[in-house]
Amino acid sequence: MKQKKIFGLSRRTAIQILVYGGACAALFALPLFVGNDFLLNRYSRYLVLGMVAMALSLSWGHAGILNLGQGLSFGLGSYCMAMALKLRTVPVHTGSDGLPDFMVWNNVEHLPWFWQPFHSMTFTLLAGIFIPVLLAAFIGWFMFKGRVTGVFVAIITLATLVVANLLIIDQQPFTGGFNGITDLAQFKMFGIEFDAYSKSTYYLVAACLTICLFSCLALTKSKAGLILQAIRDEEDRVRFFGYDVAAYKSLAFCVSAAVAGIAGMLYTIVMEFASPTFLGVPLSLSIVIWCAVGGRKSLLGATIGAIVVVGMQGALSESALFLNTWTLIMGAVFVLVVLFLPNGLAGLVEIFQRRIAKKDG
């Protein structure tokens, strides 16, 4: 049996690229039909959350690492951007020498050393990616070298998330505590000002999502991606082929952290604040649910899962008809998907493919 090839790619990969490309094109076309800036802001938010779910799909769906603390990378990215934008607010809102307002209220007299580098936007963008990555590398190294697997990975990542969350709330003079960091300037890049309620921010988010989606797709299609899937199936077998399993798992964990960090930075731009709830347990658990609903083994599936679930949440909670029953409906949807679609919405595609294949031959 020979594989059919299209431009040197297997048929499956070629179809996948077409579908991913089509989905991204649809994202870019959306503002042509939506004139309302408020709605665009809301859609940008959905896309950012889709990006975090995609990041989890990479580590959970493709490498079998159930990260219950995905919000850690997301939140750190978000705080990096918030710190930079806070330093850029109009001086009227801040203390002397541009000291952020909440520091003045907390009797901080000088800008702390770790806030200083955030005057540079280049540093901020690098920090928003590499702080989560370095932290993931550190935690990953200990977990994967120590052969921690399964539910224990989930517990460790969840615990790390809670620690980070408590630290941020506790260090109010430097982090804004419960209130988070609010009253931010607008993000400026290449001479464009990205107003959260405008097409420019929406396009920024859509572009980042597209780039991350295709980069991660390339990773999963590489031989390293294949080895990661093998690790998800039979970790020991892979080890006895001579692969350093810990290094491969760390790779997936770090790339996932990088994508979540980028998503976090975008979230601050879209929401115009950073809050400790971004590192809260409820958000991180929601990410797992989005991923499961969309299909954890498909990057695009997980992205769409997040958009669908968050979108439904928004629509149901605002509708006068459902009032507070919306949480019940969301729960029911989740249970139904887990029961009948173990591979999520993306699994539906496979089911249809099999039906068609059966009819054909």
Next chain:
Amino acid sequence: MGEIVMSEHLIIEKLSVDFNGFKAVTELSLNIAKGELRCLIGPNGAGKTTALDLICGKTKPTSGSIRYCGKELANLEEYVIARAGVGRKFQVPSVFRELTVRENLEVALCRNVGVIANLFHKGREAEAEGLEKLAEFVGLQEEIEKSASYLSHGQTQWLEIALLLAQDSELILLDEPTAGMTAQETQKTADICNRLKGKHTIIVVEHDMGFVREIGDVISVMHQGSLLAEGTATEVSNNPKVREVYLGSIGIDNA
């Protein structure tokens, strides 16, 4: 004595392992030549599987040495031992069930094991032909695009052997390759083993005496963690100690 043995390949000396007081393997010594097919037999609990675990690094020895091509393997990490050229087939077939047969073989083909190298790995096309030949070797050419979860038990066993060949390890450890196989499937496995003889050094742990007679040159009998006897099938089956602990009075011919 004192001579340098030219065929020095795998030398196990006084290997022992202790699981919280239970001595699974005690002072086991084996000397296996390059290209040899060695069968390891013995009653349940004799420490055969543990011996393989020790060689491939799954279990760390309490004392003793495992020298392979002059390199000490004891206490190295599994993946380092695998890179030194040791491949292991497990008792319960262990393949990647969610990947296709081709993808399984691709993972096993590991000329370069580095993370970065595999992120930007080119030339997967060129390898495809070699993988198809391997699939043919174990009779899975029709199944190459199928997910491994659809394979029968016997096919899964052969796939795992093919994976070891893709890995191209010089020393192959097979743990009960015919377990659960029909007579026909066992015959096919014996054929595969015989065709590999000479090209690879193979250690087979088996219970099926017919199979052992079919493939084995030298048979090592283990009992209670140490070596009881060693020799050809006839020598071993005529050994009174072996008859007593393992084969029973009927001997190897009728077992």
